[in-house]
Amino acid sequence: MVYSLGEIMVQINDLNVKEKSQWCPGCGNFAIVGALKNAFVELGIEQRNVVISSGIGCSGKTPHYLNVYGFEGLHGRSLPIASGIKLANDRLTVIAEGGDGDGYGIGSGHFIHIMRRNYDLTYIVHDNQIYGLTTGQASPTSQLGMKTKTTPNGVIEKPFNPIAAAIVGGATFVARTFAGDMNHLKTMIKEAITHKGFALVDVFQPCVTFNKLNTYDFFTKRVYKLQESGHDTNDKIKAMGKAFEAEATNYEKLPMGIFYKENRPTYEDSLPMIKERALVEHDLGGIDVSSVYEDLM
Numbered sequence: 001m002v003y004s005l006g007e008i009m010v011q012i013n014d015l016n017v018k019e020k021s022q023w024c025p026g027c028g029n030f031a032i033v034g035a036l037k038n039a040f041v042e043l044g045i046e047q048r049n050v051v052i053s054s055g056i057g058c059s060g061k062t063p064h065y066l067n068v069y070g071f072e073g074l075h076g077r078s079l080p081i082a083s084g085i086k087l088a089n090d091r092l093t094v095i096a097e098g099g100d101g102d103g104y105g106i107g108s109g110h111f112i113h114i115m116r117r118n119y120d121l122t123y124i125v126h127d128n129q130i131y132g133l134t135t136g137q138a139s140p141t142s143q144l145g146m147k148t149k150t151t152p153n154g155v156i157e158k159p160f161n162p163i164a165a166a167i168v169g170g171a172t173f174v175a176r177t178f179a180g181d182m183n184h185l186k187t188m189i190k191e192a193i194t195h196k197g198f199a200l201v202d203v204f205q206p207c208v209t210f211n212k213l214n215t216y217d218f219f220t221k222r223v224y225k226l227q228e229s230g231h232d233t234n235d236k237i238k239a240m241g242k243a244f245e246a247e248a249t250n251y252e253k254l255p256m257g258i259f260y261k262e263n264r265p266t267y268e269d270s271l272p273m274i275k276e277r278a279l280v281e282h283d284l285g286g287i288d289v290s291s292v293y294e295d296l297m
């Protein structure tokens with residue numbers, strides 16, 4: 001079921017909310033919300049057809065700041081919520097938001113298994129390489145050597161590589177972008193939403209308060225655009241090479257853009273019962289489930 005207002009197109013103002021932001025001034029999260037709003041307007045997606053799920057953390061507050069449907073869940077649980085929403089009504093645009101601690105730490109098991117199922121979802125990870133909300137502990141993507149409250153002598157664990165994990169894990173769209181490049185951020189979000197299948201958009205999102213290493217300046221000096229360097233998004237092996245470039249260059253060269261893209265049937269495509277209409281449109285009245293109860297007794 002998709003709700004339509006006919007000829008009325010959504011405008012940025014429709015997506016604004018009155019709630020005052022709790023984010024620190026200058027936080028990269030503002031750009032993500034701005035890019036999402038612009039993406040919805042430019043794609044003509046009405047806000048009543050969008051649901052944003054999130055976990056816990058500064059990123060988890062994203063659904064508060066856009067006038068669309070939202071569900072702020074538990075820490076790391078943004079993806080199972082999003083997949084449940086998608087199965088209930090696969091005609092909706094479903095966006096899951098996560099943090100690097102939230103999504104790549106406590107929620108990593110969901111990440112791996114939801115990718116291989118290929119639900120038609122967009123997963124935006126606010127990757128600030130630190131725990132922001134809990135005031136500056138190391139996260140799974142914190143850079144080697146970075147001093148944080150929990151790593152006073154510097155991070156000694158090898159950082160998690162979400163791009164490589166997504167390519168191996170079966171995501172059918174894998175991209176990275178930067179909150180300091182609004183145009184690129186919006187373009188990646190639009191590409192991810194229009195892609196049919198599971199799309200990861202990992203966003204370098206400076207946490208201006210607690211991460212003094214990975215700043216806007218740090219990324220501006222190091223990022224370059226894959227789509228301007230002739231990268232072939234169909235080539236999984238080359239995509240893996242690019243996924244390891246940051247690590248191989250000691251974070252001096254940070255490719256951003258679409259690493260990998262493939263067309264594969266979605267999980268929903270394989271469910272004949274929702275082909276004609278969404279699950280929410282099914283009439284569940286008059287179904288006798290007593291035999292199922294008896295079986296379970």
Ligand SMILES: Cc1ncc(C[n+]2csc(CCOP(=O)(O)OP(=O)(O)O)c2C)c(N)n1
Pocket residue numbers: 056057058059060075098099100101102103126128130131132133134139207
């Ligand atoms: C089960 C559980 N464990 C721990 C916490 C505490 N906690 C809240 S936010 C957070 C880290 C958030 O870091 P990240 O996902 O990187 O998000 P950010 O705040 O940087 O956006 C933690 C550990 C929690 N809320 N629930």
Ligand code: SF4
Pocket residue numbers: 022023024026027028029058128132133206207208209210
């Ligand atoms: S703590 Fe960091 S991530 Fe959280 S709102 Fe402030 S700047 Fe943004």
